[in-house]
Amino acid sequence: MSELLVDFITSLDGYASGEGWPGFWGLEGPEYLAWLGEQPEATYLMGANTYRLMSGFAAGEVPKGQDEFRPEEEASVDELTQAPKVVFSSSLEEPLTWANSKLVRDDAVETVRAMKSSGSGLLSTIGSLSLCRSLLRAGLVDRFRVVMFPVITGATGEERIYDGYPDVALEMIEHRNFDGCIQLVEYKPRVLEHPPLGIPA
Numbered sequence: 001m002s003e004l005l006v007d008f009i010t011s012l013d014g015y016a017s018g019e020g021w022p023g024f025w026g027l028e029g030p031e032y033l034a035w036l037g038e039q040p041e042a043t044y045l046m047g048a049n050t051y052r053l054m055s056g057f058a059a060g061e062v063p064k065g066q067d068e069f070r071p072e073e074e075a076s077v078d079e080l081t082q083a084p085k086v087v088f089s090s091s092l093e094e095p096l097t098w099a100n101s102k103l104v105r106d107d108a109v110e111t112v113r114a115m116k117s118s119g120s121g122l123l124s125t126i127g128s129l130s131l132c133r134s135l136l137r138a139g140l141v142d143r144f145r146v147v148m149f150p151v152i153t154g155a156t157g158e159e160r161i162y163d164g165y166p167d168v169a170l171e172m173i174e175h176r177n178f179d180g181c182i183q184l185v186e187y188k189p190r191v192l193e194h195p196p197l198g199i200p201a
Contacts, residue, residue, distance in 0.1 A: 002119035004112065005042070005143045006132045006189075008161055012148055015157030016129065023073040025149045029179030032147075033072060042124040044080065045112065045135075048089035050127035054080060055098035080126070086115075088131060109138045116140060129161060136189060137166055144170065145186040147178075167192040 010016060011025065018025070024032075046054070057077045062068055069077075085101040088108040096103050104111055108131055115123060125132050135141055170187035177183055 002116045002121055002123050003142045004116060004135065004140055005122060005124045005145060006136065006141050007124050007126065007145045008132075009147050010149070010161060011151045011153045011157060013152045013154060013157065014161050015153045016127065016159035016161050018151075018153035018156040019158055020156055021151075021153065022070060023076070025151050026070075027149050027151070027181065028072055029182070032178035032182050035178060036076070040122055041083065042122040043084045043086060043115075043119075044124055044126045045086050045088070045108075045128065045131065046126050047108075047128040047131045048087065048092050051085075051087045051089065051092065051096070051098065051101070054126070055096075055101070058098055086111075109134055109140065112140055113138070129159060133164055136168065137191060139191055141189050143173070143186055144168075144189040145174075145184065148183045148185070150181045150183075167195055169196070 008016065009024065011018060054077070057069075057073075058081050081099050083100060085098070086104055087096060087101055088104050088111070090105055092103055094103050112123065112135055125135070132141075136144070169190045169192055171190070172185060172187055174186040175184060
């Protein structure tokens with residue numbers, strides 16, 4: 001059975017990106033980059049908006065506010081290009097131009113449920129906030145990982161990650177620090193029907 005990881009890179013105040021900020025908020029260090037390079041192979045799941053953005057980067061479109069890609073950003077996009085990707089969309093048309101991308105028009109929750117039961121590798125989301133929210137609500141997420149960068153983007157932050165989420169209990173299964181400033185926390189999530197009445201001893 002495949003394992004599903006929801007994976008976010010965020011500012012401290014829970015934004016997925018910020019206008020005018022480079023990738024990784026320009027703060028990735030050698031420890032963090034080395035850890036990225038050690039990640040297991042995965043099939044990446046995404047929606048149409050993330051596909052349009054990331055496939056544009058792969059085709060050479062530079063992020064708004066930048067003159068060119070930094071080497072770290074180029075390496076990250078190149079790795080994603082080589083990986084298998086499943087794109088859930090009713091608006092995109094075939095054939096998808098980004099290499100190793102498969103378009104799925106069926107219901108994302110049911111498709112991922114079937115992928116989990118019939119597969120054996122790692123499934124990981126990239127961006128795609130509404131897709132992640134739907135998969136979490138459906139109880140399909142095995143691991144919920146957040147890498148928090150030491151910035152607050154209250155004035156320029158875009159894409160608030162947790163708006164519209166259900167209440168979720170999080171059991172921490174891993175945490176670590178990179179380069180003295182970047183914090184990783186990883187949890188096993190459990191969707192709650194209502195807030196707990198108390199914290200068990």
